[in-house]
Amino acid sequence: MNTPAPAEAIGVTVAHVSKRFTHAVKGEVHAARDVSLDVAPGEFLTLLGPSGCGKTTTLRMIAGFEMPDEGSIAFGGHDVTRLPANQRGIGFVFQNYALFPHLSVFDNVAYGLAVRGESGSEIGRAVGDVLALVGLAGYERQFPAQMSGGEQQRVALARAIVIHPRVLLFDEPLSNLDARLRVQMRDEIRALQKRLAITAIYVTHDQEEAMAVSDRIAVMNRGSIAEIGTAETLYHSPRSRFVAEFIGRANLVAAQVIAVRDGYVDVAALDRQLAIPRQGSALAAGTRCLLLLRPEAIVLGEPDATSGTLAGTVRTRTFLGEKIEYTIACAGVTLQVVRHSQGVTDAFAPGAAVGVQIARGAGTLVADASQGDSP
Ligand SMILES: Nc1ncnc2c1ncn2[C@@H]1O[C@H](COP(=O)(O)OP(=O)(O)O)[C@@H](O)[C@H]1O
Ligand SMILES: [Mg+2]
The missing domain is CATH 3.40.50.300 (P-loop containing nucleotide triphosphate hydrolases)
Incomplete structure (x- = not known):
């Protein structure tokens, strides 16, 4: 042919x-x-x-x-x-x-x-x-x-x-x-x-x-x-809230820039100070923006008050075969989290206390259009 x-x-x-x-x-x-x-x-x-x-x-x-x-x-x-x-x-x-x-x-x-x-x-x-x-x-x-x-x-x-x-x-x-x-x-x-x-x-x-x-x-x-x-x-690395929400699932949490370092931006978000990889132009200290965390960038584990792990509570759990989707109440917001299934015992039940961590190197700062500033 x-x-x-x-x-x-x-x-x-x-x-x-x-x-x-x-x-x-x-x-x-x-x-x-x-x-x-x-x-x-x-x-x-x-x-x-x-x-x-x-x-x-x-x-x-x-x-x-x-x-x-x-x-x-x-x-x-x-x-x-x-x-x-x-x-x-x-x-x-x-x-x-x-x-x-x-x-x-x-x-x-x-x-x-x-x-x-x-x-x-x-x-x-x-x-x-x-x-x-x-x-x-x-x-x-x-x-x-x-x-x-x-x-x-x-x-x-x-x-x-x-x-x-x-x-x-x-x-x-x-x-x-x-x-x-x-x-x-x-x-x-x-x-x-x-x-x-x-x-x-x-x-x-x-x-x-x-x-x-x-x-x-x-x-x-x-x-x-x-x-x-x-x-x-x-x-x-979407630059706008619209694109962050249209492509994939998005957790967008309020954040404020504390300081800009080499390669990282320290932000206040989720009641913590977090180091977020720096992308594009620098953000001035004090800028209010949104921290985008994709559901797979949030890591669940046992509660651990000593290590800087955030405290969370499981709201819902949806088993979808190769993955499990959770919603987690954490620092006053509800986070969407996804985990690969690892076996029948791998599950945090609704109501359970969990430790919440942000995967290293994850997270993107996105302009909050309602604030008038942009990253
Ligand atoms: N021939 C037309 N006459 C009047 N309005 C139109 C016509 N074609 C498209 N529109 C309007 O233009 C806008 C964009 O339409 P369209 O390009 O078909 O969008 P999409 O393909 O993204 O759904 C819509 O508000 C639609 O109603
Ligand atoms: Mg069309």
């Missing part, structure tokens, strides 16, 4: 793009506000954010289905802002597959090639190759209604890549599939994108899906990009 030869991958630049709509119910909506993105050639970038934050609008402007009010979009350094979608060299995968129900799988996938006027034998070869690539060899004569959701989405993927797009765009492609299939398909999409080396921009509201597929994630909030980074950076 021939893999479609990867064309030279191109970068996508979105510069200061804005889009407003007049919405029948909401009035004027600023769907995208001054959005800027630099997607590297061959990169897999995801737009992640809650429903209504402007992901689809941004993606549709990149596709050419929607014109920006302001700003510009370039593919491989060439301005495409006013270029119609069918001249941009994009493949687009929709949430609802958008297959032609009256056409066979073969004709659905062949459609874009037939429109281009390619010859029958070329089309036959290309469709066969691309169906094999998405795991649907032999499905040529099936019709969409005879196929499962996962199979239909594979047809949609085949249709998007058969035209050798320069940029592959996905809008919530897995949202209609069940949980197990979502995990399988996201791995396949990721592997295929790397194999074809096509620049990809992917939209999802699901943070786990975004982390699993992306080279980088752009988190969107109310039409703007809140932060862009790798999953690891956004999880461990």
Whole structure:
């Protein structure tokens, strides 16, 4: 089988793009506000954010289905802002597959090639190759209604890549599939994108899906990009409360900077003085901020009044197989804590007194927007 030869991958630049709509119910909506993105050639970038934050609008402007009010979009350094979608060299995968129900799988996938006027034998070869690539060899004569959701989405993927797009765009492609299939398909999409080396921009509201597929994630909030980074950076060192809470689970506790040292910041938090690794610009002593502690960074043990261990009380315990989730009352706040299961006797019961420690090197200081200061 021939893999479609990867064309030279191109970068996508979105510069200061804005889009407003007049919405029948909401009035004027600023769907995208001054959005800027630099997607590297061959990169897999995801737009992640809650429903209504402007992901689809941004993606549709990149596709050419929607014109920006302001700003510009370039593919491989060439301005495409006013270029119609069918001249941009994009493949687009929709949430609802958008297959032609009256056409066979073969004709659905062949459609874009037939429109281009390619010859029958070329089309036959290309469709066969691309169906094999998405795991649907032999499905040529099936019709969409005879196929499962996962199979239909594979047809949609085949249709998007058969035209050798320069940029592959996905809008919530897995949202209609069940949980197990979502995990399988996201791995396949990721592997295929790397194999074809096509620049990809992917939209999802699901943070786990975004982390699993992306080279980088752009988190969107109310039409703007809140932060862009790798999953690891956004999880461990978010710069805003919004991103800290949107990616993963977050304990955010009030903190105040005591002193800034080499590599560490001493803060007052949880009725203690804690040394938190220093990131980015220094914080002035006295600054009020939030200390982000991920649930796995909090270590539970036996109560120990002598060692500086915090005293806590187990509120709830949820056994989830490979892990156990706790909520712990500690220093006037409720902490979410997660532990790997180690056996049937490994459990702190609700009501039990526990010792609470922060794992060495854990914790990130995040600006508290309500305070006006920022780290
Ligand atoms: N064609 C449209 N007409 C009016 N309002 C729209 C239109 N498309 C999107 N919007 C509004 O723009 C905002 C962003 O929508 P969208 O980009 O679809 O968000 P997301 O994909 O992140 O859920 C929403 O408030 C939505 O109602
Ligand atoms: Mg959307």
